[in-house]
Amino acid sequence: MSNPIFLALDVPQIDAGKALLQKVKSHIGGVKLGLEFFCAHGHHGVHEIAHVGLPIFLDLKLHDIPNTVAGAMQAIHVLEPAIVTIHAAGGRAMMEDAKAAAAENTKVVAVTMLTSLDERDLARTGVNGSAHDQVMRLAELAHDAGLDGIVCSGQEVKAVHKQWKDGFFVVPGLRPGGKATGDQKRVVTPRQARDDGASVLVIGRPISRAEDPEAAARAIEATL
Numbered sequence: 001m002s003n004p005i006f007l008a009l010d011v012p013q014i015d016a017g018k019a020l021l022q023k024v025k026s027h028i029g030g031v032k033l034g035l036e037f038f039c040a041h042g043h044h045g046v047h048e049i050a051h052v053g054l055p056i057f058l059d060l061k062l063h064d065i066p067n068t069v070a071g072a073m074q075a076i077h078v079l080e081p082a083i084v085t086i087h088a089a090g091g092r093a094m095m096e097d098a099k100a101a102a103a104e105n106t107k108v109v110a111v112t113m114l115t116s117l118d119e120r121d122l123a124r125t126g127v128n129g130s131a132h133d134q135v136m137r138l139a140e141l142a143h144d145a146g147l148d149g150i151v152c153s154g155q156e157v158k159a160v161h162k163q164w165k166d167g168f169f170v171v172p173g174l175r176p177g178g179k180a181t182g183d184q185k186r187v188v189t190p191r192q193a194r195d196d197g198a199s200v201l202v203i204g205r206p207i208s209r210a211e212d213p214e215a216a217a218r219a220i221e222a223t224l
Ligand SMILES: O=C(O)c1cc(=O)[nH]c(=O)n1[C@@H]1O[C@H](COP(=O)(O)O)[C@@H](O)[C@H]1O
Pocket: 008, 009, 010, 034, 059, 085, 111, 113, 114, 115, 116, 151, 152, 172, 173, 174, 184, 202, 203, 204, 205, 206
């Protein structure tokens, strides 16, 4: 199996991002560019990072009316991303139109419930019930809309995988120690997420903020 680790390159500068990638690239399978990077550097930044030669996961978390999201998907065709994120909360029609507008080789996955949220946060948005139920409900919606898979925490991926056998599951909120830290609330270890059916392991700060990013990436890879 190829390396499932996608490094979350949440850095403001292209050069800093490239330097980090050079250090860790033999221990990761891809690179995730998110809102921080894309808002700062747009298409140009993505092309620059693509030169490193790893698959690009464009984490734009699109969430708008169907027509607008479809237009945004078309606008990123030229970047040939391997994976793009949209929000499941945008609804079935938005997800269907996003998938129809995506490039053929791009996997479109829907964010269900952010790993930075717990059930109290969910209740404050007007949704009562467990994180598990919320993720399962949105996973079913994403499946019915024809998406490739979803983004969820490692705490739900086993249950989703059981229901959606050939789904593509992106799991962030990973901590080698398995403990919630900082803004991440629903956390598991990379190994557990992989064992429970994750297709992609998104890992940022445990590598990028480590004193020695190369050693940190190597150590995580060795646990898989
Ligand atoms: O879509 C994502 O990638 C994502 C969804 C989610 O629920 N939680 C989440 O943390 N992410 C992203 O995953 C990365 C996690 O970074 P670290 O917490 O530094 O490992 C960040 O780039 C987030 O934007």
